[in-house]
Amino acid sequence: MSEKILVIGANGQIGTELVIALRNIHGSNQVIASDIHNPNQDNNTGPFELVNVMDKDNLRHLFEKYRPTQVYLLAAILSAVGEKQPKLAWDLNMVGLIQVLDFAVEFKTAKVFWPSSIAVFGPHSPKENTPQFCIMDPNTVYGFSKLAGERWCEYYYLKYGVDVRSIRYPGLIGWKSAPGGGTTDYAVNIFHEALKKGNYESFLSAGTALPMMYMDDAIRATLSLMNAPAYKLSIRSSYNLGGISFTPAQLAEEIKKHLPDFKISYSENDPRQAIADSWPKSIDDTYAQQDWDWKPEYDLAAMTADMLTNLKNTI
Numbered sequence: 001m002s003e004k005i006l007v008i009g010a011n012g013q014i015g016t017e018l019v020i021a022l023r024n025i026h027g028s029n030q031v032i033a034s035d036i037h038n039p040n041q042d043n044n045t046g047p048f049e050l051v052n053v054m055d056k057d058n059l060r061h062l063f064e065k066y067r068p069t070q071v072y073l074l075a076a077i078l079s080a081v082g083e084k085q086p087k088l089a090w091d092l093n094m095v096g097l098i099q100v101l102d103f104a105v106e107f108k109t110a111k112v113f114w115p116s117s118i119a120v121f122g123p124h125s126p127k128e129n130t131p132q133f134c135i136m137d138p139n140t141v142y143g144f145s146k147l148a149g150e151r152w153c154e155y156y157y158l159k160y161g162v163d164v165r166s167i168r169y170p171g172l173i174g175w176k177s178a179p180g181g182g183t184t185d186y187a188v189n190i191f192h193e194a195l196k197k198g199n200y201e202s203f204l205s206a207g208t209a210l211p212m213m214y215m216d217d218a219i220r221a222t223l224s225l226m227n228a229p230a231y232k233l234s235i236r237s238s239y240n241l242g243g244i245s246f247t248p249a250q251l252a253e254e255i256k257k258h259l260p261d262f263k264i265s266y267s268e269n270d271p272r273q274a275i276a277d278s279w280p281k282s283i284d285d286t287y288a289q290q291d292w293d294w295k296p297e298y299d300l301a302a303m304t305a306d307m308l309t310n311l312k313n314t315i
């Protein structure tokens with residue numbers, strides 16, 4: 001069967017790269033990119049629709065027009081921006097998801113993808129190798145909207161049979177797209193500043209370890225999960241996904257191997273530090289390994305080399 005794939009939030013950090021990957025696999029016309037903003041350069045290569053996920057009629061129109069077989073709902077407000085606009089973050093992250101799940105039931109959408117995050121964990125979750133199932137007490141609006149969203153995903157799967165699949169993404173690092181207002185954004189910004197200015201002021205402290213992943217791995221993981229046979233998937237809330245774990249100081253050391261004059265400094269009292277301190281340092285992704293053979297390809301050295309090589313040509 002030929003797929004019709006709707007990507008909502010296509011201009012964002014994940015959406016930009018996912019649309020490219022999906023169009024390479026399925027052909028440009030089979031992938032409808034949509035966003036609240038006009039298409040970016042990468043999304044201009046096929047059908048595009050303006051959409052506001054909070055607007056039910058607007059969303060219904062897209063489902064009626066395209067009858068998508070797969071929907072990727074990526075529109076969200078991330079951790080740092082969410083703390084500045086908590087009510088809006090809650091509304092957008094929840095209303096968007098529930099509307100899409102309802103339309104998936106009504107229009108019999110074969111598969112839905114929705115991203116969760118390491119932000120579902122909180123101060124009392126284990127910090128090292130955080131397991132799939134443990135205490136979860138997120139204290140950001142983004143984090144508890146993602147945790148509630150995971151519950152809704154599992155609920156729609158169990159009650160209505162929606163084949164919804166999800167990943168708890170770590171911080172994502174890529175050169176094709178900009179990060180969107182999260183706590184892990186430093187790990188992308190540092191590369192841009194290293195190449196442009198030779199120095200970077202990190203808003204997280206030198207020793208703040210966080211789970212991270214190179215975008216190539218994240219896209220591969222997303223497509224693997226979406227292609228996995230349904231009977232193999234034991235998690236219908238959201239899968240833990242492990243990649244690399246490093247601190248700003250370790251990333252700076254790695255960058256220095258390519259740019260020996262690079263200097264890093266650290267700001268104090270940034271509100272994102274408290275968010276980072278409440279999150280895991282590394283993730284146990286045994287379920288993803290067992291259920292759909294997940295294995296990351298990029299370590300810190302490979303990711304840093306690839307980022308610098310590719311970014312050099314765009315700056």
Ligand code: AKB
Pocket residue numbers: 078079080116117118119142169170171172181182183184185
């Ligand atoms: C953020 O920092 O908010 C995101 C995330 C880890 O979900 N990158």
